Structures are given as structure tokens and as C-alpha cells.
Amino acid sequence: MRNKQATIQDIAKTLNITASTVSRALNDHPKIKKSTKELVWATAKKLNYQPNTIASSLRKGKANTVGMIVPRINRHFFSNVITGVESILNPAGYNLIICQSEESIEKEKMNINTLIASRVSGILISLSLESTKYEHIKHAIRNNIPVVLYDRICDELDVCKVENDDVSGSYELTRHLIEQGYRKMMWIGGTRQLNTYTNRFAGYSNALAEIGIDAEKLPIFEGSISLETAYEFMKTYLDENPLPEVIVSASDYMAMGAIVAIQEKGLRIPEDIAISGYSNEPFAGLINPKLTSVEQFSKEMGQETARLLLGQISSEIPSKVKQKIMIRPKLIVRESTIKSKIIKSI
């Protein structure tokens, strides 16, 4: 009944050769005769042989598995990064174990531990919102597991990093707003402890500085990056304060919350108040009005991240210089920040 999996030994017995020869044949070792290889391959097929990755990993001391930690899988940005990573790693023979930190440092620690226990060949990680200490990550590094940080990075760790050029993305966006003639801006975004939000604010601030405006003196709201937070805040803010000309949001979700609040007051976008988002979520081009945002090339980011990791894995001596890659984002101008409404696009 319980038809056990065929092993390398079974093949060996059938052909009256040793397991070593079979192993080498299967791995296309140059010292094995072509005829033998073909015999082995044929019987492997006949016996329905499936290589046992676990045994192989144990012997080799390494699993052909890579661990990837994301804050949340159901964010388009992250799921696309995952797709990018897979598109490089799978062809290279690696499997991905995906873990969610759910923005909690405790979960992140647990994730790291299971990944170490699984003897993964490498770890890709985007930090949780709570991560200010990095002992757990250093722990992985001490265990000689190559680590690559992507998107949400930190300076303290000396590892390869793939980053979005948030400063420049936000700068370009703000330049566009300035060109449209907007001056009275307002910033809404996540707390600036995360590099992404610090940098987006920096780009915004830099562009404004060029025309002599101090961003810190304009209205600023920082909170959790959710639709609800922004909606609740804006609902009261709009009543009690002079209207800004444009709301610059560090997140599409926050922008969306603001839009709902604005429209509930009967205000028009962009005529009464303009608004921009960030990261070009799929809904950005669908809502009314279509939302100006910044495309982050998440899939490409995943690919670069995976490539860096592969480089680290294959180099036996950990290279002294840790690479850092910047992904250049792209401004997507849509209706929500256009003074003269000419453009039509999805």
C-alpha cells in the first residue's frame, strides 16, 4: 500500500552499480560515462524517482531554500517584490519560504529563528515598523547566513541593501506640484522613524527649500499609514483649518482616506484641493479623480534583491564591500494634481 519513495539506492540496485555513481549521474558529473547517465536517467524515470532535497541539504550543509520576511503579504508592493524575487530564485534552483512579520519585532525574531533552523541559504528582509534593534538579524549574520535588506533598511547593519530612491521620487513629485503652481502644501505620512518616510519627507522638503519654503513650517500630519487614520484626521482638520492647496501624502492609502473626507465635505479635487499619493497602488488609476502617485518598480526591486543574495551565496569568502542598489522610482501624473484638466489616462 504505502509505496515508499524510490531512492538513489533503488536505482543503483536495479542497475548493479553504486549509489555514488547514480548520484553523480543525476548531477551530470563529467566523470560519468554518457551511456551510464542515460541508463540512470531512464531508470530514475521508470521508478518515478523524486530527489530527496532534505537528504541532499543535510549532506551539503545548506538548503536550497531562501527565507523572505515581509511586513505584510497583502500589500501590492510586497507581493510584487515577492514575485520578482521568485522570478530570479526559482530558475536558480531555490525555494522561497515567506514569513510575515506583521509589523511586529517579536514576530520578526521568531521568523528569523525558524529560518535559521531551516538552514536557509539566505534571508531577505524588509524591516517591521517596530524594528529599532537588530540583534536578531545580527544573529543570523553571525550564523554565516547572508542577509539582504530591501525597501525598509537601516544603516546599522553591514549587509547588502536594495533601496527605493524615495528622496528623488518625492523630490520629483514635489517639483511637479510646484510647477503646477501649488505653494500651500500639507504633508501627511507615516512616522518618520522608518527610512522610507524620512526620505520621502526629505525629498519634499528639498524641493520646497529650493523655492525658499521651509517644509517644517507647513502643516504636517504623521500617523499610521492607513486609510482610516487619514480619514479620521482629515475629517476634523478640514473644518478647523484653512484649506491647503495640495495634500502631499506619503502613501496611497492615506491619500485615499483624505479623498473620502474631502469629498464628503463637498469639496472638489483638484479644483478646491489637490492631492497626491505614493507607491502607485492599483486603485490609484481607478478612483475618481485618478490619483497622482509614484511608481516604485516593486518587481524589479525583488529581482535586484534576489540577484544580490545569489551573489552573496556563491562567494565563499564574504566580500568586504556590501553592495547597495538604488531603484529609481517614476512619477505618474494623473488628474488629482492637474490644474488644467487636459490629461486623460487610466
Place this chain on the structure above:
Amino acid sequence: MRNKQATIQDIAKTLNITASTVSRALNDHPKIKKSTKELVWATAKKLNYQPNTIASSLRKGKANTVGMIVPRINRHFFSNVITGVESILNPAGYNLIICQSEESIEKEKMNINTLIASRVSGILISLSLESTKYEHIKHAIRNNIPVVLYDRICDELDVCKVENDDVSGSYELTRHLIEQGYRKMMWIGGTRQLNTYTNRFAGYSNALAEIGIDAEKLPIFEGSISLETAYEFMKTYLDENPLPEVIVSASDYMAMGAIVAIQEKGLRIPEDIAISGYSNEPFAGLINPKLTSVEQFSKEMGQETARLLLGQISSEIPSKVKQKIMIRPKLIVRESTIKSKIIKSI
């Protein structure tokens, strides 16, 4: 330099006991003295011992790993199912390997093979659009790997299944439309080879039959479930045909495409033409007008799926009866199908 990982043997040597005792101590075996356990745990900590899951899996013949195949990870529905699965599997000590079939049966086959090679304890799978033959899945079953199908299932396979009650979801939706007074309906959806779309159409058809209308005689459009497909189709359709009173879409994305086309013609929703979607994507509550849709409880589906699998894994004798779980969806009525526009909700 290359400080090798501590093993069970290292702990044993330090304490002058055997590896077996250490192993049992670590696994909290009842026959090990409490004092010994505490010694072992202490030195394990001191030596920074990390259990080697690979060795353990090899010895036990099974990995504490579960494979999960999804068509696409960047669909909210699927990423939420994943989250649900993890919420059950991780506490039970299992890791998830996630694979994307990208709607291709070839990829699906490859996925199955890597999962078999990884000796996963079980496989969760939602079929790709192309999957009409199931040899590869039977192959996994023959290898004694428990399989659970979720969402996109098929009758041919005798395994546990978790299904959305699409018939009832679509039926409720159509009842609501009928109550609103709509009669001239139009169906747009994916090709009816997939159970989900067949069933959604069935629910629609059933409800209409009750009031003496033959759904097959109303306009029907079937195509790939994407925004673009629906948009392109609707753009010309609306010009050349009498307007339906309501468009019933089997997918939020297709509904969105239709909405864009409708609004470009200067038509108002729901006054000139109403529209509904399915599966309650996050944008459904955000767009203008807010889209009536059907919530599928994806996270719960993931949890049920995981529970079924755990049941299969723990029962040594494969139970004859394969369970089937139905998840009841919930109609979410929003502006896009309300004749009298009273309701205000996000």
C-alpha cells in the same frame, strides 16, 4: 572564523551525556529527569544551539513544511488566504512554501515537483485557469502527500476541499438586484470552465429563473478576468447595444473596467446604469460610486483549509471520507446598485 553551528552532540559532550538524551531532553520527553532537561536547555542556550530542522526532517521522513500553490500572490483574495493558512500552520510548527502557478498548468506541475522533492507534509492548491488534467496532483497523492483543494476545485480529485459558496453568494446578489427593481440584466465574467465562474453564473441564473427570466437569453460576456478586457469590450458594446439596467460582474476588476468605460461615455452610475462586482477587493469601497460586491472571507477560508490539512497529516490511515467545507459569502450592498441613494458607507 567560520564558527560552525552547535549541534546536539556538542551539548552532549559538554554535559558528558549522550546525544539521545539531549535529543529527548530538548523534545521534553517524559522519561528524562527534570534536572537533566534543565541542564540541557541551559547549555543549549549557552552554546547558542539552533535545532537543525533538516536533519530532523530527514530522520523523521517528513518535513514540517507545507506547500501552498496559488495562482497569483498579488490578488488580495489569495494573499489573505495565505495569511489565514499561516495563522493556523505556524503555531502548529509548520512552515509554508508558497508557489505561484501564474495560471499556467506547466508551472503548476513544476511547483508540485519541487514540493514533492522537498518532502512537504502536505499541499494546498487552488487550480490554475489552465488546469483541466490533474495527473500531476494525483502524482502527489500517490506519494502519500495529503492534498487539500481550496477555492478553485474540481470534482475529479478525491481530496478534502474548501469552497466558496459562489452559487449562494451570486444568488443573494441577484435577489438584491431584483428587489431594487432591475430586470434587464447583463452578465460579465470569466470563462465558465472554472467552478467559481460556473457557480456564480448559476446563482445569478437561479435567482432570475424564480421570476421567470432565462439568464441565457440576457446578454452575456465572458473573457479574461481583467480590468482591461472588460473596459475594451464595454467601450464598443455600449455604443452598439441598448443599455442594460444593471451589469452583473463576476469580478470586481471587470466591474472596474466597465465603470471606467461607462463613465467615459458620460453615463451616471447607478442612475443610468447600475453595476455590481464580486469578491470585495479593497478598492470596492473606495471608488466612486462605491461598488456593491460580495465578501468572501478569504482569511477564514485559509484557516479552514489549514485545519483540514492538519487533520489529514495527523491521521496515519488516510480517512476514506474526504471532507468538504463551504464558506458562506456575504453580500455587501453599496451605492452602485441602489436606486434610491440613501446609504452612506465606506
Place this chain on the structure above:
DNA sequence: AACAATAATGCAAACGTTTGCATTAATTTT
């Protein structure tokens, strides 16, 4: 035909756990 050189295969240990059975230590019973 004898030898050297190379090609192909075999041997056996190792990777780090787990586990049935055997053994020894500690406790209870008579």
C-alpha cells in the same frame, strides 16, 4: 605486449537527528 595515462566507478564516511531496544541507576516492595 607491457606500461603509462586517463576515464569511470566503487568504498565508506559524513551530515545532525531520532528511536527501538538494551542497559544501568534509583526507588519500592517483601
Place this chain on the structure above:
DNA sequence: AAAATTAATGCAAACGTTTGCATTATTGTT
């Protein structure tokens, strides 16, 4: 205090590969 019982630990094999080194088979050289 010896025997019987139970508790605690040890022994050794096994899981299925991989791989350095040894051995045998094959080919080429003189």
C-alpha cells in the same frame, strides 16, 4: 538486604545524499 519494579540514560542504526580518496576499467603510447 535482596529482589522486583520503575526511572533514566546509553547504544547503535537509520534517514538519503554527497564526496574525497581508492580502485578498477579503458584507452593510448612505445
